[in-house]
Amino acid sequence: MVVFVDLDDESEPPEVGGHWDARHFGLGNTVSEKEKEKELEVENEERDNPNRNASTEALGCYPVVISIASHLDLNTLDALSQTCRQVRVNLLQFRTQLLSTTLRCSNEPIQSDPERSLRYRARSADWYFVEVGRNRAGTGKVGQCARDLVGACRRCGDVVCRNCTIKPPAPVLLRHRHRRICTACSRVPLSYLVEQSSEHDHTSSSATKPLSGDNLRRAVCGCATDVVWFCQPCGRSLRSVDSEYESIWKWRTRYLPSLGGLGVGIGEGNRGVPCGRGGDCVAAREVEQEIDCDAEDAREIESSSRVVSPSSSPGSSMGPGYARHEIEGIGGVVKKKLVRMVKVGACVPEFGDEKEQGKFLVREIEGRARSWCGWCWRVIPGVEDVV
Template identity: 50%
Template sequence: MAVFVDLDEEEDEKRQNGQLPLDAVKAAAVTEVVASKGTGKDREEAHGLAVRDDPNRNSMTQALGCYPIIMSVAANIDLNTLDSLSRTCRAIHGGVLQYRKMLLISTLHCVNEHLPVDPEETLRFRARAGNWFYMEDAPGRTGYSGKAGQCARDMVSECRRCGTVACRNCAIKPPAPIVLRDRHRRLCVACAEAPIGYLVKPQLGPDVTVESDSVERAICQCASTGVWLCQPCGRSIRSDDNEYKSIWKWRNQYTDLLGGLGTGIGEGDRGVICGRGKECRAGREREQETDCDAADLREADANFLGTTPLSHTSSNSSLAPWSSASSNHGSVSTASDTAERRTPSPQLKAGYERHEIEGIGGVVKKKLVRMVKIGACVPEWDDERQKGEILGREVQGRRRSWCGWCWRVIPGKKDYDAAAKARIQAEEKKTLNGPDKKNLDG
């Protein structure tokens, strides 16, 4: 009888000269290669499933992960917008995070960031900047440059009127919601009936509606997103509103008929001009008379013709007929001395634009008459005049108007109705084309 005994293999094989046998090494290598192939394949499959299951991974998220694209985007937004962009999804967050240091220094910067801050005047002007009624102070009287402290980086945007980049410390304080009704300016019939695409900048086509993205960015957003104006543009909005309201109050008080006699108010060019001013679609050139004296006229002509540099004047002083003998010896004269020696220019005397009028008591008055383009007269309604309302249709949103703060168009009820009608027609057309396309495909 024979007995067979199955002996288990030893866990630790005998080493040959302190190393494992060659067969054991080959077997271990083959096992590792097979395991690595299986692991790599599993990883690829898992990555493919993750990419397939991620709905946010598209061409946009991949583009924002490209350095030139994300840098160009960051150059037009502030830190708050950049933070909101990074919080959109994980794909965008991962693409933005790798360029964090460069993006933080590449966002919008205020134009006043390089200006120094005077510590003695900072507190006083910061308190004034917090009060909206102090914005009417002229910069020449107060010496205020529009910078009340260190410029911020978290809230920086372009001025809605002039496009200057200003931070929250250099922008005006947002007006109270109650005064938003004072920003309306009435438009003439031509501007009110024209397509809204013609009243925005840059000018768009006649087929765009108020609900399109391009028009929404170009219209007034003072009531929705807020007022963002730099100090030079927003300093005088209160006085402009009061002046415009006073014009309408005066016109409501002195009607067209006063005691049975026609006063001529509202006839011809005596009405209130269009809110767009010289950009009015029905604007015409008219003579404008401005009372002035010699100093005002000299300043106006200097701004109109351009001033001559001092170096250019001194270098050519020897060629001028009014040059003195000392100028021929190379002496440099100042601009004031040159103005005193020179013969008065014909532009400083009475001419085509500058008229001299003899007033009461023999006083000679000087008037500057120039052709300027003004807007057409706006319509007036008797119901508003009887009720004493000022721009009632514009305030209620029934008629298109012009914003006197940001100088942008404010759509009316007719614009929104036209946009809704166009949207319904587009949906009906899409619905009608859908079954026909399926039948053709079938």
């Protein structure tokens, strides 16, 4: 049998004609294979997607994904979209809304001064710029805020962008951030030091559930491993504070204990080096502290002029009384001293081998003992601490 096919007629394939019989030419298996391939494609489409789970389904919900995006910057949001195809599909449908609701710098509403931006841009990015104090240093904004790299300051917690942070210190300067802690703080569990903060007392922090695992790793100091992320007001005084703390130890190592410390009482009573945690120390005690009233009154007047009502007078509480003492100085000059009760940390131990070698903070720098970070105000685990 012969089949004649008109090649010029492309409107209909030869299979459509009534004289075409595929089984007669042995092509029936080909047709069945095509049908099987179609069935396999349908089965593959109906197969369960391994990327569809509770997490990816939640990212497809608009309120959930908007709430999550408000805590992420653009870089983190882009990394989240690259985890799997299902997450990317869920995020792409809300792309316009997500880009407008990502995490923003706290200084973004502040208008930048174009005259000061160029003048202070170089030195404001320098981490050891000597200008202490938030009011004096300002917000640290020298230009437009960025959206791609935004995070919380490791010390104060304010959300700042990469343009409002300090220049990260060199790795060689990490050894200067250590602060020695007292014996009581070095013996308590590590989670106890992590939970405590300056706003909460010991009773409220001990009632909470102790941290462990990844939460504990994020709560301890990460200046040596993570990026040093500090806002301008917190980071400008890092070098001056480190130099001041080390100068105390250098001064104390020059006096021999055999001479009695020349009246300084090295490590005796309340005259030793206080714990690096300050008022949050486990063995903290209240002591009297004398402050010059001239500088303190200036701060009170400045702060009271912003918050107090017009009827109240800040000068009424500046006269001599129980807390304010008048002291006659040289030349008959009368000065006022403000006496306050403040919490001071317990004295830290001093070791004989360090005194003989003229060194200090050797155990903390080498990582053998637990210490306190003077940069981010977090605990630095020692060798015996399991994190």
